[in-house]
Amino acid sequence: MDRLLESSSMSATSVLTFIAGLVVLYVSMHPPCLAASSKGNPSNESLLVTTKTATLICYHLWLHGLARYPGPLFAKACSVPNWYHAAKGDRHEWLHELHDRYGSAVRFAPNSVSFDTAEAVESIYKTSKANLTKSDWYQCVRDSAGGFESTFTARQKSRHAIKRRLLSHAFSERALRDYEPRICSLVAIWLDCLEAEAKKGAASLDLGDWCNYLIFDILGDLAYGSSFGLTKDTEDRSIVGLIPKATGGWYSLGYHPWSRLLRYILFKTRLGSFLGGQSFHDNVQFRTFCLSKLKERRQRTAAAAAAAVQGGATKREGSKDMFEHLLNGQDPQTGESYSIGDLACESVLLMVAGSQSTSGGLAATFFYLSHHPSKLAKLRAEIHAAFDSEECIRYTSGNKLLTLPYLRACINESLRLSPPTPGHLPREIGDGAGMTIGARWCPPSTIVGVSPYAIHRNKLYFSDPFAFSPERWLGQNKTSQIPAFAFTPFSAGTTGCIGQQLAMMELSIAIARTLWRFDLHASLGSTESPVEYRMKDRFVGQAIGPRVRLVLCPPS
Numbered sequence: 001m002d003r004l005l006e007s008s009s010m011s012a013t014s015v016l017t018f019i020a021g022l023v024v025l026y027v028s029m030h031p032p033c034l035a036a037s038s039k040g041n042p043s044n045e046s047l048l049v050t051t052k053t054a055t056l057i058c059y060h061l062w063l064h065g066l067a068r069y070p071g072p073l074f075a076k077a078c079s080v081p082n083w084y085h086a087a088k089g090d091r092h093e094w095l096h097e098l099h100d101r102y103g104s105a106v107r108f109a110p111n112s113v114s115f116d117t118a119e120a121v122e123s124i125y126k127t128s129k130a131n132l133t134k135s136d137w138y139q140c141v142r143d144s145a146g147g148f149e150s151t152f153t154a155r156q157k158s159r160h161a162i163k164r165r166l167l168s169h170a171f172s173e174r175a176l177r178d179y180e181p182r183i184c185s186l187v188a189i190w191l192d193c194l195e196a197e198a199k200k201g202a203a204s205l206d207l208g209d210w211c212n213y214l215i216f217d218i219l220g221d222l223a224y225g226s227s228f229g230l231t232k233d234t235e236d237r238s239i240v241g242l243i244p245k246a247t248g249g250w251y252s253l254g255y256h257p258w259s260r261l262l263r264y265i266l267f268k269t270r271l272g273s274f275l276g277g278q279s280f281h282d283n284v285q286f287r288t289f290c291l292s293k294l295k296e297r298r299q300r301t302a303a304a305a306a307a308a309v310q311g312g313a314t315k316r317e318g319s320k321d322m323f324e325h326l327l328n329g330q331d332p333q334t335g336e337s338y339s340i341g342d343l344a345c346e347s348v349l350l351m352v353a354g355s356q357s358t359s360g361g362l363a364a365t366f367f368y369l370s371h372h373p374s375k376l377a378k379l380r381a382e383i384h385a386a387f388d389s390e391e392c393i394r395y396t397s398g399n400k401l402l403t404l405p406y407l408r409a410c411i412n413e414s415l416r417l418s419p420p421t422p423g424h425l426p427r428e429i430g431d432g433a434g435m436t437i438g439a440r441w442c443p444p445s446t447i448v449g450v451s452p453y454a455i456h457r458n459k460l461y462f463s464d465p466f467a468f469s470p471e472r473w474l475g476q477n478k479t480s481q482i483p484a485f486a487f488t489p490f491s492a493g494t495t496g497c498i499g500q501q502l503a504m505m506e507l508s509i510a511i512a513r514t515l516w517r518f519d520l521h522a523s524l525g526s527t528e529s530p531v532e533y534r535m536k537d538r539f540v541g542q543a544i545g546p547r548v549r550l551v552l553c554p555p556s
Contacts, residue, residue, distance in 0.1 A: 060110045065443035071107035082109040087252035089536035092422035092453035112447040116454040121485035126493040135426035140254035143267040148345040169329030170322040178320035190214045198550040204523035208363040215359040224293040242286040248538035249279025356540035357420030364418035367533040367546035368468040370520040395505040409470035415489035424449030461486040523547040
């Protein structure tokens with residue numbers, strides 16, 4: 001029997017139970033006797049609440065349009081398990097376990113279904129014409145950003161399209177060519193610092209932290225025109241830890257059973273600063289940091305423009321960072337351009353998505369290579385055979401990096417095992433006739449999605465799914481065994497990650513240059529599992545480690 005139809009029968013639900021559910025539902029919706037007698041009577045008020053709660057649970061379990069979908073009983077009855085795992089940071093692993101147990105379509109909350117098939121990815125994410133919109137969860141993200149709308153949080157399709165076209169100016173081929181020298185320069189500084197650490201004789205380094213320092217410095221330079229200097233600055237690197245703390249707060253809040261009420265209290269009243277907890281303050285601190293950097297960038301732009309006017313220049317040469325591309329960008333269809341408020345909101349988005357996704361992918365690749373010496377040796381040999389020196393390793397200039405199949409295979413395999421966004425991006429089915437996804441029909445208002453972590457471990461597409469095997473991406477393996485939409489580290493379609501080409505450039509340059517200079521060894525006595533690079537699901541993956549020993553190796 002196809003996995004899509006596993007565990008979907010209602011054999012455990014008798015006709016009598018079904019009728020009883022209808023009776024309870026009717027009574028709770030028409031409780032005149034209870035309502036009349038409950039006034040001033042606490043026991044009757046409790047009875048009324050209990051009856052309505054029991055009725056709601058019965059409805060979710062047996063009368064709901066998703067009643068036939070398999071899933072844990074408690075999760076089908078209420079959304080507490082979904083929120084709990086989101087708050088705990090293991091929601092991606094939980095969803096994968098549910099798919100292993102129940103099949104390719106799992107009801108994991110009263111109104112939510114998770115899929116783990118390529119067909120579902122294509123149906124849900126590929127086209128903007130599908131009867132789907134971003135769910136109310138995105139409103140929580142928007143509320144946490146002060147109510148401002150970004151490309152990521154825009155739920156209206158026309159607004160998202162405009163914002164994406166504007167944002168695309170910062171990720172065009174021309175923009176990537178502008179960014180490459182800056183990226184190479186910062187990678188060189190990073191490698192020099194790593195070399196200094198290696199020469200100190202340190203038994204191991206937390207390369208996950210160092211990957212964060214590098215990518216933050218790159219994003220600071222590209223987004224705000226000035227590196228944060230975290231690679232060299234050993235005094236204050238606290239900003240690195242703010243993103244997973246901040247995103248983890250609103251990520252789980254969006255799935256809370258009382259999400260709308262809590263969002264109103266936290267983000268639209270003065271009680272937020274008192275009741276929000278540490279994640280609320282981390283979110284405010286991170287936004288303040290980004291806005292201060294944007295203000296500094298605007299001041300430098302104004303000063304440079306004034307200097308150009310005083311010098312008699314008719315045109316100022318752009319600094320060719322993201323700010324410059326976005327400030328001068330214009331939507332070709334509507335003529336709309338970014339306001340300063342839009343830039344502020346997008347800058348926070350760029351820092352969240354751009355830093356954690358790339359640093360996590362970089363750290364994951366180093367983890368798997370350090371635990372697989374033969375694959376590491378094969379990749380180092382490919383890199384040394386392709387380039388004459390470290391300085392020759394570039395992405396857009398000459399495009400040699402794009403022709404290294406084993407490098408790309410190692411990156412793909414690391415992103416498969418440790419996707420930047422491990423949990424699913426929720427979509428809500430619109431009004432009308434509902435929607436058929438694969439062989440399963442979902443009623444209107446159902447929340448659907450595909451977890452990259454889960455689909456990347458689907459044995460239908462990936463044999464031995466927990467194994468690090470770059471070879472699966474080489475030769476005939478990829479085209480014959482891996483459907484296009486089975487691999488979705490950056491999501492898919494019109495709402496997929498707009499910066500994935502920038503991320504691939506950063507990953508390729510950093511990995512190739514690092515392995516040109518160093519050999520990697522997993523730290524002796526490390527408590528890390530050699531099988532899987534574990535991460536927390538804080539909307540973006542929160543990387544932990546790896547701890548490695550760097551050995552300076554001259555090119556062979």
